Amino acid sequence: MLGKTAGGLFWMFRYLERSENTARLIEAGFRIALTRPDSAASEWASVLDAAGSRQAYNQLYDDNYEAGSVVDFLLREKSNPSSVMTAFDSARNNARLVRTALTREVWEAVNESWMTLRDALKRTVREPDLPGVLGLIRRQSALVRGAMHGSMLRNDVFDFSRIGTFLERADNTARILDVKYYVLLPSMSQIGSSLDNVQWETILRSVAGQRSYRWLNGTDLTPRGIAEFLILDGRMPRSLYFCVSKMQGNMGYLAREYGCDLPGNELVGTLRDQLQGTDIDAIFETGLHEFIVEFLRDNGRLAAQIEQDFRFYG
Amino acid sequence: MNDTPRFFDELFQADGGPREPYHGFNNWFCNEDLKRLQKKSREAETFFRRTGITFNVYGQDEADERLIPFDVVPRIISAREWARLTAGIEQRVRAINAFLYDIYHRQEIIRAGRIPVDLIAKNDAFQPEMIGVSPPGGVYTHIVGVDLVRTGPDEFFVLEDNARTPSGVSYMLENRETMLQMFPELFSRIKVRQVNDYPIRLHRSLTACAPPACTGKPVVGVLTPGIHNSAYFEHSFLADHMGVELVEGNDLRVMDGRIAMRTTRGYTPIDVLYRRVDDDYLDPLTFNPDSMLGVPGIMDVYRSGGITIANAPGTGIADDKAIYSYMPDIVEFYTGEKAILKNVPTWRCAEPDALAHVLDNLEELVVKEVHGSGGYGMLVGPAASKREIAAFRAKLESNPGNYIAQPTLALSTVPILTKAGLAPRHVDLRPFVLVSPDKIDITPGGLTRVALKSGSLVVNSSQGGGTKDTWVLEE
Numbered sequence: 001m002l003g004k005t006a007g008g009l010f011w012m013f014r015y016l017e018r019s020e021n022t023a024r025l026i027e028a029g030f031r032i033a034l035t036r037p038d039s040a041a042s043e044w045a046s047v048l049d050a051a052g053s054r055q056a057y058n059q060l061y062d063d064n065y066e067a068g069s070v071v072d073f074l075l076r077e078k079s080n081p082s083s084v085m086t087a088f089d090s091a092r093n094n095a096r097l098v099r100t101a102l103t104r105e106v107w108e109a110v111n112e113s114w115m116t117l118r119d120a121l122k123r124t125v126r127e128p129d130l131p132g133v134l135g136l137i138r139r140q141s142a143l144v145r146g147a148m149h150g151s152m153l154r155n156d157v158f159d160f161s162r163i164g165t166f167l168e169r170a171d172n173t174a175r176i177l178d179v180k181y182y183v184l185l186p187s188m189s190q191i192g193s194s195l196d197n198v199q200w201e202t203i204l205r206s207v208a209g210q211r212s213y214r215w216l217n218g219t220d221l222t223p224r225g226i227a228e229f230l231i232l233d234g235r236m237p238r239s240l241y242f243c244v245s246k247m248q249g250n251m252g253y254l255a256r257e258y259g260c261d262l263p264g265n266e267l268v269g270t271l272r273d274q275l276q277g278t279d280i281d282a283i284f285e286t287g288l289h290e291f292i293v294e295f296l297r298d299n300g301r302l303a304a305q306i307e308q309d310f311r312f313y314g
Numbered sequence: 315m316n317d318t319p320r321f322f323d324e325l326f327q328a329d330g331g332p333r334e335p336y337h338g339f340n341n342w343f344c345n346e347d348l349k350r351l352q353k354k355s356r357e358a359e360t361f362f363r364r365t366g367i368t369f370n371v372y373g374q375d376e377a378d379e380r381l382i383p384f385d386v387v388p389r390i391i392s393a394r395e396w397a398r399l400t401a402g403i404e405q406r407v408r409a410i411n412a413f414l415y416d417i418y419h420r421q422e423i424i425r426a427g428r429i430p431v432d433l434i435a436k437n438d439a440f441q442p443e444m445i446g447v448s449p450p451g452g453v454y455t456h457i458v459g460v461d462l463v464r465t466g467p468d469e470f471f472v473l474e475d476n477a478r479t480p481s482g483v484s485y486m487l488e489n490r491e492t493m494l495q496m497f498p499e500l501f502s503r504i505k506v507r508q509v510n511d512y513p514i515r516l517h518r519s520l521t522a523c524a525p526p527a528c529t530g531k532p533v534v535g536v537l538t539p540g541i542h543n544s545a546y547f548e549h550s551f552l553a554d555h556m557g558v559e560l561v562e563g564n565d566l567r568v569m570d571g572r573i574a575m576r577t578t579r580g581y582t583p584i585d586v587l588y589r590r591v592d593d594d595y596l597d598p599l600t601f602n603p604d605s606m607l608g609v610p611g612i613m614d615v616y617r618s619g620g621i622t623i624a625n626a627p628g629t630g631i632a633d634d635k636a637i638y639s640y641m642p643d644i645v646e647f648y649t650g651e652k653a654i655l656k657n658v659p660t661w662r663c664a665e666p667d668a669l670a671h672v673l674d675n676l677e678e679l680v681v682k683e684v685h686g687s688g689g690y691g692m693l694v695g696p697a698a699s700k701r702e703i704a705a706f707r708a709k710l711e712s713n714p715g716n717y718i719a720q721p722t723l724a725l726s727t728v729p730i731l732t733k734a735g736l737a738p739r740h741v742d743l744r745p746f747v748l749v750s751p752d753k754i755d756i757t758p759g760g761l762t763r764v765a766l767k768s769g770s771l772v773v774n775s776s777q778g779g780g781t782k783d784t785w786v787l788e789e
Contacts (some may be wrong), residue, residue: 001577001578002559002561002565002575002576002577002578003565003576003577003578004561004562004564004565004576005559006578093541096366096541096546096550097541099366099550099554099560100550100553100554100559100560104365107366108364108365108366111364111365111366112364115363115364156578258578258579260579310578311576311577311578311580314564314576
């Protein structure tokens, strides 16, 4: 496979994941804005933080976190590389680039989804239409994922796609934790205000984990439980541990298929061992914030190593 | 309209009955419901969009991906007509390859005084770098798309010999695929020759031209300028269907006298490069130094037998519009036979007598740029306004050598499906020809382009033309 193709697949699936994650962040923010109108502005600000888009937003809107403009910025803004539409545009451009590596089903799913989203996001989405549009985005992402799982060979094409997905997802979950870590700190939870409860629920909502959490922990919503769930729970498909394990798996298949062990394999192995060898108390001990910052750095380093190992750019 | 139509319609005779090749189709069509057909025709568009069979239009921001409209009425060619066409095409393509070899070696045709030396020496399409170079297997034009037009029952003219990087073959294949999906019943009734093995034939033909340096099974690659190129869909389509890599210049580099592509496991040599990048952009060390699309040093590798470039650099000298007018001579010179396919009479505006004639008759002529393509920069006299003609006259007078002129041909028509039913529209035909050392292989079919505007003679997709599926009938 061409290095460029591997890179195209990796980025195509990163962008697909990003577009879906941004939609989910909007969903969580929208929800909190409806239930707690007083804290809406600061909530939208942290949604922008989690999407890594606050600075770009402020350049356009001057620190004015009004729901309509934040939603529009996150859904459609062309200058925002993480907006749903821009990320999907990039995903499709990469799909065009690697079209020879995709099954017809996957290509058509991406292309059709892109056409659907482009129509749905042609104009500013009015508030009453927002839930419908967000649902549409989720369904289109599921369509692409389904086509991929149902039709693609389990070879290096699949591995690069999966690595892109999980690298982006781990990054996203870690950024949500980074933005919200302070509401999960023990000192805060002692206060035990109802505000925290809403904040905690928002965190779960941003990773589509509120139902799963309840299945596992009942209604016992604690910061420790939430942090553990998002960082270490191997059953939770958006937890850091889950994403890293998946990357390790796919990179292992690549190493076997290519018959060589590359530096990236060692990096991902170390990252996984670290997560496996720790528990939530130890993480709180060293500091949740420090832990997340370090994870984000390692994850970024891994991405750069993969890019080099497989010659994405030369 | 008067009673005797000015144009030859390929489906209907003057008395309204169908011509022989269209009998089966017409029987089917007469029993079809117009509404159902129109609905199917709209479905075809959705199908094309979803599949992403689009082309990019230069100079248009928003709608940068457009569909070429597809018409559901097929263009049908009888086995007898096809046999005659293929004999003519084969002869012409043989002559073109012999001509190219000669032009880049001893130039016998110039010595014999059959074409003027300036026509070659002063021509931008002539590549001095190719002098003395013999391409692997002696093949210059691996892929040719000969543009034909028809004016009567047995009157076919060659309009252009596209010998550089002819495009459109993906439409030939997707149009057929679409017809098979929409109207399977037609294909069980009417015996139409298959076109869908074109990518396999192309692959076979390319590997047959592997360079001397190739030791194992030849590795083929398709070189594209990238996703913003107007024909990118076709490039990826062909790579996909041949099961080969689609590469860009920045995926390639010279290594140990070969061209190698950067893969996830290191660099792997390519033996045959089907390039869809123009000569000028192929090698910044030899041609345009600003090109980012090519591979620095590829021409050296090529000259030393390390890679096959298809089509060979410098083939443009054979399909140049100024050369075109000499084609009957060229065919005769190299094959010793009269050309089977006719040339359209052509005035070379570089010649004073011809220019005078052209200037006197602009209202009746088609005037084209010698190096133009895609229907840009041409004048269709009978369809132009007085002002357009005056403006064109000025351009022509200031640089006559840049133009040729031809009579306006009475292009044949084939009906398209409109809201009101069938309506005749002008068409042309581009069959695709594959050349390997031992074989000239012509896929039975081709791309029929159709002018969708009533009366229009311009069929180019960039000028609002559409396409039709092209059927060649079994014996």
